[in-house]
Amino acid sequence: MLDIMLTRPQSLFDQLEAMHRTLARSFGNEGGPGAIRPVTQGSFPEVNVGRTAKSLEVFAFAPGLDAASIDVTVERGILKISGSRESGIPRAESRTQVYANERPQGRFVRAISLPDDADTSKVDAKYRNGVLRVSVALAEAAQPQRIAVQ
């Protein structure tokens, strides 16, 4: 703890952040393997993934974006959602006082590993009420084939 304070003397919040990250590393994961693209707590946007018989549904909770500026790509089985969000706070006006700045801003990237049966040629994305919904069709399960015996 003492060395954290020595290397980051600038702000109390930086120290708390660094301590939080150290603790998360010691106690997070709990022995199990983590995703190869780890996501720190409180990433933006938050993501929910659900599966139906025919599709994988990915919901990214990203309010306040311009739909045209969100990048959704699928490459080698990875669905990547990226973009950037501007701060809602007007910049550098002399008479503006900021009391809270909790909303994340800046560039964001979320990567989701798609299952083997995902049909990446059939991907659909919609942005509504600040939620980006990406639907990836799943390949039909192979029908069992009966082979005639000669």
Add this chain to the structure above:
Amino acid sequence: MSDRNEISRNNAAPANERPVAPAIDVFEDAAGITLLADMPGVSRENLDVRLDGETLTVEGALDLDLPQDMRAVWAEVQVPKFRRVFTLSRELDAARIEANLKDGVLNLRLPKMAHAQPRRIEVSAA
């Protein structure tokens, strides 16, 4: 304006049903205060902004139109409800509050009473 968490009421519900406080940006200029709140998945019908005396309550319910047979695989957002309560200060003009919801972002404008706007006081020489 201060943020008040209703601790006793919220703790009565189990953790996975307690509404989540939306992330907010709050800034003040000479004419009033602006509050921006991230409430993704909330449409106008499911948004409730109430003023009760000096208490401003912002509540919203998420509606994602989920397919019936969907099984959750990964859920970072687990509670489909937002709620945050604020105590307003007296110089804000409650009658002229404006609210706007676009793409899941609530924009609340709380103008100050006309008499509360900053005035420069002339100093006269005695």
